[in-house]
Amino acid sequence: MTRISLIAAALGASLLAAPAFAEQPTPLIAQGCAGCHGQSGEGQGAVARIAGYDRDAFLAIWQEFRDNSRPATIMNRIAPGYTDEEVQILADYFASIQ
């Protein structure tokens, strides 16, 4: 048991649990990607790895999918469904994964 969890146990778990145990949680918006790209964007079979993707490249490619200027099968249908703010969260998150 870690020191933090001992304190938590002593004080009552719900008081400390959330902030103490939260490690870089996956943003909920990125959970939608997991179904094809994997929980951490690790890719699967023919589906591209997006973990560790350069943030600016991610944003640029997303824009190309959005305006249909990049050859695509399904990402050109997905990309227009997300706001700029949401895409930035995705770009930051996947760039942060090693």
Add this chain to the structure above:
Amino acid sequence: MTILTRRSFGALIGASAATLAAPSLLRANTTGRLVIIGGGFGGASAARFARITYPEVEVTLIEPYPTFITCPYGNLILGGKRELPQITHSYDGLRARGVTVLQDRAADIDPVAKSVRLASGADVGYDKLIVSPGIGLRWGAIEGYDEAAAQIFPHAWMGGDGSQITLLRQQLEALPEGGVVGLAIPGNPFRCPPGPYERISMIAHYLKQANPTAKILAFDAKEGFSKQGLFQDTWAELYGDMIEWVPGNQDGKIVRVDVENKLFISEFGEEHRVDVGNVIAPQFAAAIARDTGLADESGWVPVNSRTFEANAAADIHVIGDANIAAPLPKSGYIANSTSKTAVAAALAEMTGQPAPSDPVYFNTCYSHGGADYGFSVVGVFRPTDEGFAETPDSGGISPRGPLSELAENRRLEASYADAWYDSITRDMFS
């Protein structure tokens, strides 16, 4: 630091009592108990997501079957492209993550005492309950179609113990040369909108090799269906005149079956003799959602579009095929995607983390039309004050056109479909 509200304080007392009463469930630092009914695309995803994201929360999954057999990719068994073990998943991965998996059936819910009564008689207390029980079949909605009849005309529309999809596969293998396979397809809403049509395609894929003079007669209660143009292109391109689809406005609605004489009887009394009959019966939410009053008169469960909390009961969140969330389809991907929002909403107060503010619900449904022949429908959805809505100018289906121009596209989407299956089942069970 979280302010301890009266409500979460009560939850904490409840949790302590439960852990004392059941030492096997004892865990350090438990802030509360999340109980999940149903270990499918919604429930298994919810359990895994909850353990990863909220490790301080105790998670119990109630599921009657020892393993989960997916409906997605079940059609590929009919097409001879998969075997049953390849679509059968163990709950051991969830157990290893600390989920308490109870192999039992949820028989009742007491929303006041906040406990689930199991078929075995035990009670499981909860602070928050996720109900993801899937569908039930409306036995008798098609006259003559009951559980006994399903042993002659399988539905093969619920994974269960795998016997239904196995039976249908065996019947196809035993189909006489040039025989007739009949399908009865229900009106909306039902589980997996493109599913019946992928099934037609996969049966045709098998018969084209094994029994090329056989016929498929697909009787539909509806006039249109998901990815209709893509499917009909596929059928014409790959299977010639093997498939006939009969829509509702051409007397396609089957209202009675006679399993002894192997007959489908239409709304206007036309009798169709079939050698193999697949009756995808009309559906509603599974019994636990209806018997407890969570469902409304439609047979499905109305929910809050941001939290999936049932309109009928606090602290009970209903996800997956059982709820009312149109235009979200009743798909495995939507069950997976919405499960995470539901868990985050349910556990926000208990864990002191923010509730999801602007959730996005994501869906892609792939279908296999033949060998290396896949296509999809995509949807990005959001909650509104009235319910749910598709995000404008997004989503939609794969491009249509001659196979000569789209072969690479179809091949890629078939491989993406396989990748989807592997990824999403890992997101549920690993």
